[in-house]
Amino acid sequence: MEWFEKLYTKDYINLCSFGSPEQTQIEVKFIVDVLGLSPDSKLLDICCGFGRHAFEISNLVKCQIVGIDLSDDYLTIAREKYSTPNIKYVKGDMRDIQIENHFDAITNLFTSFGFFNEDEENEKVIQEVNKALKEDGLFLLDYENKFHFVFNDVLKKEYYWQKIDDNKYCIIHNKYDIVNEREIFSAKIIEVGKDEINIGYNIRLYSLPELQSMLKRNGFEIINIWGDFDKTAYSINSRRLIILSRKIKNL
Numbered sequence: 001m002e003w004f005e006k007l008y009t010k011d012y013i014n015l016c017s018f019g020s021p022e023q024t025q026i027e028v029k030f031i032v033d034v035l036g037l038s039p040d041s042k043l044l045d046i047c048c049g050f051g052r053h054a055f056e057i058s059n060l061v062k063c064q065i066v067g068i069d070l071s072d073d074y075l076t077i078a079r080e081k082y083s084t085p086n087i088k089y090v091k092g093d094m095r096d097i098q099i100e101n102h103f104d105a106i107t108n109l110f111t112s113f114g115f116f117n118e119d120e121e122n123e124k125v126i127q128e129v130n131k132a133l134k135e136d137g138l139f140l141l142d143y144e145n146k147f148h149f150v151f152n153d154v155l156k157k158e159y160y161w162q163k164i165d166d167n168k169y170c171i172i173h174n175k176y177d178i179v180n181e182r183e184i185f186s187a188k189i190i191e192v193g194k195d196e197i198n199i200g201y202n203i204r205l206y207s208l209p210e211l212q213s214m215l216k217r218n219g220f221e222i223i224n225i226w227g228d229f230d231k232t233a234y235s236i237n238s239r240r241l242i243i244l245s246r247k248i249k250n251l
């Protein structure tokens with residue numbers, strides 16, 4: 001089983017530190033603005049999770065939204081709690097989107113890219129995004145700034161523990177695999193009277209030039225780059241690496 005099939009279940013949802021409702025509002029205002037969404041827009045959110053963005057986007061602009069995710073648990077929460085008639089949640093894999101020339105805009109949010117071992121497989125996601133977009137369609141990638149991860153998570157809190165409840169603790173390890181340029185987050189869950197559980201994630205952290213090259217060779221032009229949802233410029237200290245690109249040719 002791949003790490004992402006194990007991690008993204010309802011049991012570990014709190015470990016993933018999804019943005020607060022306030023942070024989600026900030027993100028969604030930015031998304032609607034930079035994508036220029038209107039009620040006529042068709043938007044696809046790949047790796048939509050439990051639908052926090054789709055739902056709030058829909059509250060701002062009643063466009064047609066499709067959310068694709070692999071996690072049955074997250075899709076169940078999305079359909080039960082983050083649903084409106086103009087949002088459709090579909091189980092699917094970002095490597096095989098199966099819809100062509102349809103969307104005006106596609107989002108991939110909260111570091112949902114770089115999940116696979118091989119670069120070819122990660123690039124396949126960009127190729128699928130190209131196929132699913134209409135010509136001139138926009139792609140918004142909200143990704144981790146590798147420098148922020150190294151300076152803040154690896155160097156300042158490499159190991160720490162968290163209390164989950166009186167009987168359950170979690171030991172966290174943040175590691176940067178410098179050889180393969182991957183973020184490795186491991187969590188060991190220790191519960192009185194039970195076997196230890198080990199979960200985590202392992203994400204290829206591409207640099208900005210690598211992402212720009214990947215997008216360009218797959219039919220996109222770069223429109224803008226930011227370091228956070230407040231539109232600050234991307235720098236070594238930025239929390240995020242956000243890239244807006246436009247499809248300029250079919251593959």
Ligand SMILES: C[S@@+](CC[C@H](N)C(=O)[O-])C[C@H]1O[C@@H](n2cnc3c(N)ncnc32)[C@H](O)[C@@H]1O
Pocket residue numbers: 004008018046047048049050051052053068069070071074092093094095108109110111112115
């Ligand atoms: C970091 S979470 C982000 C979720 C959501 N974008 C958010 O911000 O709340 C990554 C999501 O990607 C989904 N995922 C992982 N691998 C996937 C794949 N191969 N295809 C589609 N979704 C996948 C997970 O189930 C999870 O919901």
